[in-house]
Amino acid sequence: MSGELYDEFGNYIGPELDDSESGSSASESGEDDDDDTAAGQTQRLSGTTREHEGAGSAEDKGDGGDDGKDDDDAHMGDVVGPSSAIVLHEDKKYYPDADEVYPDAEVLVQDEDAQGIEEPLIKPVQVKTFSKLDDDAPNLRYSVDFLGSLMSRTMLIRNVAVLGHLHHGKSTLMDLLIDKTFESPKRSTAARKYARASPRYCDARFDEQERRLSIKSCPVTMALEDGRGKTFLINAIDCPGHIDFVDEMTAAAQAADGILLVVDAVEGPLVGTRRAIALAARLGLPLTLCVNKIDRLVHELKLPPSDAYLKLQYVIDNVNAIMREKGCLAQTPAAFSPIAGNVCFASGADGYCFTLESWARLHLRLRGQTGRVDAAQFAKRLWGDRYFDPSTRKFSTQAASVTGGCRVRSFVHFILQPLYKLYAQVLGEEPEDLKGRLASLKVRLTDKEVHLDPRPLLRLVMKRFFAGEATSGAVDVFVHHVPAPGSACNQGRIELACPAAPPGVKSCDATGPLRAHVCKLYASPDGTSFRALAKLYSGSLRVGQRVRVLGEAFLTSDQEDMSLATIDALSLCQARHRILVNQVFAGNWVLIEGLGDHIVKAATLISEDEPLAGVGTDALAESGLGTFAPLKFDSAAVMKLALEPVNPPDLPKMLHGLRCVNKSYPLLRTKVEESGEHVVFGTGEMYLDCVMQDLREMFAGVEIKVSDPMVAFCETVADTSAVKMFAETPNSRNQFTAIATPLEKGLGTAIERGALRWDGGPGPLGQI
Template sequence: MDDLYDEFGNFIGEDADASEEESQHGVDAGAYLDDDYPEEAPETTGQELMEVDDDGPSNAVILHEDKQYYPTAQQVYGADVETLVQEEDAQPLSQPIIAPVEVKKFSVEEVDLPPVYFDRRFMADLMNFPDQIRNIALAGHLHHGKTALMDMLVLETHNIADRLEKRTGKKRDEQLRYTDTHVMERDRGLSVKAAPMSLVLQSTKGKSHLFNIIDTPGHVNFVDEVAASLRLVDGLALVVDVVEGVQVNTEQIIKHAVLENIPMTLIINKMDRLILELRLPPSDAYFKLRHVVEEVNTIIENTIPGSGESKRLSPEKGNVLFACSEMGWCFTLESFAKMYADSFPSVITDELAKRLWGDIFFNPKKRTFSRKALSSEQGAKRSFIHFVLEPIYKVFSHTISQSPEELKPILASLGIRLKPSQYRMDAKILLKLVCEQFFGPSTGFVDMIVKHIPSPIEAAEAKLERYYTGPLDTKVAESMKKCDQDGPLVIHVTKLFNTVDAKSFYSFGRVMSGIARPGAQVRVLGEGYSVDDEEDMVMATIGSVYIAETRYNVETDGIPAGSLALLSGIDNSIVKSATVIPPKLEDDEDAYIFKPVSHFTESVLKVAVEPINPSELPKMLDGLRKINKSYPLVTTKVEESGEHIVLGTGELYMDCVLHDLRRLYADMEIKVSDPVTRFCETVDEMSATKCYAETPNKRNKITMIAEPLDDGIAEDIESSRINMRDGARKVGKFFQDKYGWDLLAARSIWAFGPDEMGPNILQDDTLAEVDKTLLRSVRETIRQGFSWATREGPLCEERKSPSISFTLFYFAAFLSKTSLPYASGAFHNSKEELAVSSSCARARIGPPTPFR
């Protein structure tokens, strides 16, 4: 009882009656709330009170700080939604707080890897056998059928026929153009960028080969893509329209391939035009084909006189292919002769093929061949007309003119089987189906390339001798000659392809040695790298390695020597071309690069660009850097006036460049000035004054004068009729015999400039009392000064033949600022001057090269 009251006498205990009434009232209230009618409340146990009901309200005690009055953004929108909370006026009203995801759709891509008729693992295994690989480029004039030829090969190797049948409307009649992925390429109907594809193709004997093919643009403005592609391949497949013949761009490509000593084959395309458009009789069609072949051979002979039989193209040699890419067929003389051998076992393929071209006539009565033309009464015809053209003409005429009932037995006699519904198709589609079965797959193309284009291991030595700047007796060079997979990694990169988001680039190049693996640490050597100057070098890590297929890329764990590779992660420091090597070479060998790509044209069209909104200048500069990477011949620079200059090869070229700058890389609006062309500078008379360069210690001096070259010398240098690599004796004899130079003066030629094929000559014309040993010690530095002076014209800084004394002033200024050996104290005696006022070196300046 004492516990019920406190020390002051106040009642602190619990009233038993009141507690019972309150308890009973709570139970009744709960019963009435839960149901319409009161009922006895169920008994509750301690375990039930401990359980939490997730579905209904809980009677658990919740602290104030733990109460949640409003749902979170994560509960409302889900766990995958990112929530940002920002203060008021932190961003302008025109800019959303959460910017939408930017999707750039400027290229056509496959959603996934399309099905192919070969195993991709087999394609990867073929890369381990360089003798089974062929690297070629398809080149030719605009609209001569290069992309259509690629489509023919893609349809033979890719199982995408069901996708093409689903096309409706105008798209159903459009050409596939599988390698044209850029939106401008498809809108304009011409190729803009080079497009590589790797395919497994079978020869006539059923042997598989890996073909790395690069489809190049045909427009004359985009020949820079052709030059960059030809550097990586071992041979050229020249495509010529049989009706249009050799055009201006075709002639340029032939000359470049001959000067670069690239093996060449000829594809005479669009044979159907002779029948369906020109409607020539077979005899006239033969002379048209013969004229095209002779056109190509004439250009080859004029480029390098005396090249003769070694570079001649002719169907009887097997390096000429007759094709109709739109109809999906092609053949050589050997593959056509094999069609006869399959039907007549007694026919010997090689012997018949030798008699199917030229002035060889077939007498059907005696069934003999003869080189003498017989009278028309005897029915003798040229063998090519009788055995090749007339059967093709008959197939075309019967397919187009005959009714389905008449056509069916004719095709059955040729072994051609079609579905009944196909006989009722359009004549063009029906003709394509018939030709595809009549000629079969493109085994003739494979045979021609395998026979006349060398494999990577066969062409490696010649490629190194022409393009590698290092010595050829080192371990690295030997590894590249053998295409050794176990050797050090060496990759020659000449092209950059932008990624889908256009924020970075893939580096496309040829693996010369070793294996390109993802995650490998490498050194990327730029065009300005040398053993003495290692500034143009960065360390990088190869991200991923792909087999390039234009519309899709096949990721792989490594690409060995001899094949073409697409690499990610190393593009930051590459501008035009680069050489990729390991961080350290075996035996601490010096690293050397491959020469920059030599183009057969120059950028002569110039525009100035600036952003409409000045605050977007950094974005435009980033876009210009990416443009410089994407187009091999585009040049961007800032002039003294502050203008940002873009130089290209022509109007269409600049239109594509500016489109990519506005939409793809910078995504902004820019102002473009009116286009202007570059200027040419030259020397038209001997220097009026002698320009000299003094070293900082005032003890050594070199004097220079300039004079114009004789007519014809510049053309001989640019066409590679004479080259400094031929040696001083051969160069001296050439100038002595052809231009009457003094032999001593001719042998004193130091360099051509600005490049090896530049139309300017640096000649040592110093007197005999000058110490030649000391002069030769600074020879390389003087060459660099000469190259710099002839590259940058003094009047308007245009890359052409420079002008008289202004050039020598710039040249002298360069020499005075250059760290020459004798300027650094190597020669401290004033008597050891390299040149005095009475002796000088001489720069012979060529005429301005006309715009191409």
């Protein structure tokens, strides 16, 4: 009977029963079969197992009283309702949900594990570093207070841009100047210091050190002594020599008051040298010359001293020829000449730089005749067709002596021959003999130092031989041939940069209205912010000051490109170190933090309370010259790349990176084409390669697909014809007339820029 009332799952399928009958039937069924009773109990007690209920019903029956029956009757009412449904195993809820345990947390459920086993669930915070920059002040020979006192004296400041061709030794020459500012190492550590290679302080970025190539310009603020022992504040900026980075060279020259042109003594002036001279002519900057790597004349070319002089003279004459071609001699008082003092000779690898006057002081010091002979008059006889006769100890302009012998040129006798002998002794003598010979030149070496390798030993000997004259020659060139910021020589150049400048700007007045020109932005070591390199023309800046930032597109009639900003920090850059300062006066360079979000390329800083109507006249405002003029480049960005992120959701990150690289590279242009492509324009392959590396690794941090480079060509016809030149097509059925006239300004013939006129003919135009 019980088998007919329940199905195979234990569900009751018999006739409807009231409460009393259901209780009795359940008891009867339990007495007949314990298994059936357990199945019936399953639907009454939700959430328990069948075995547990069977055991419970058996225990209730075992009591044998009415209590067990009453309990069954009491539970019989639970059968009616949703609780009577069967709950499958996969539908049972054993644990609470995550949103119930953590109501304020966002819960993300993934069906598949998309994270690699090597990747942690919670990644640690990673601080990326792309350059080596230390905020702590280096171990300098002077104090920061002394440096601050020099900053307040305008006539003791010199702002110089170091330009030249690629691998002509600009960064190595800067290492020589920077090393002079550091505290001298102890004698016990000197061997270890000079045994290593050139540190290249100005190549602070890691990619520059890997490429062995300067990519960004690097400003350096130093306090150096000239030949007379007077200290000057030298603001020098090392610029890349690669032809693609002409924008860095232009931005650096905009902040400088003069240019030091570095030329290799072996290679001579190349295309980078011509670009630097043309830039100086356009900006009206005075030029000085440094003939670097003269040690290559000894090591590589192995020229005799007399031929080495002719090689140096040939290099200087070539540079003067380029200056005449570019029109620099009309602005410069004299051409490059060692006698004029605007030329110095250097070897950055061996650690010395000298002019004729500094070498004359060194020679008189070694001879013990410092106060007896005038070094300036002696230096005038050390170049050109001036010969020295050792027998009479007199100078002459004739190469042949009275006795019939041949006199030695004074530059060869007093400078090149001693240098050649010093090189030969250091590289060829035995250590014991070398130590005694150098002692006569007042060069002392320890037993450990005399056994160094040839190259470090040579650098150490040259440093101690030149002593204080190792860098005084370069400082003399800066002091005498680069004008101070407030001098009259700079007023004409300031009028070109800022025609509507207030009166205090030309005189570099520290108490005048604030005028600062931001000409370059430098990314922080982690790539998250930018520091602005500014040159103060008048007024002063201090930490916490509120300034108006006027962009390159600012006009008095349209003040949209203007914003207010607060200066967070001021610092002086010294290659890989920063010197924090609280205030900077007119005539100096300074790195400003807090302006990176307000500047795109360049800007002008004025005080917050200055009225904007006084910035410039309406006529100047219409031409966009109410503030400092935008940077003008000699090159154009003609190489184009189309970019696209590998992962489409990374498009916002790529756009942020494009905005950052646009700030970091002055000549770079970014654009969105009509087709929706994001493109960048650069000057060349090396330029765009560095841009893409910064975009992928420093700013965006995403993988980017790049198209093949495309180059834009712009050609036009600009003149008419006066001479007919006939040309026929290969099929001899059509004839053209090429028109040639002299070009404007007499630069050539118009055949390079001629017009073509089709004379017609029986043949169709499509066969031409």
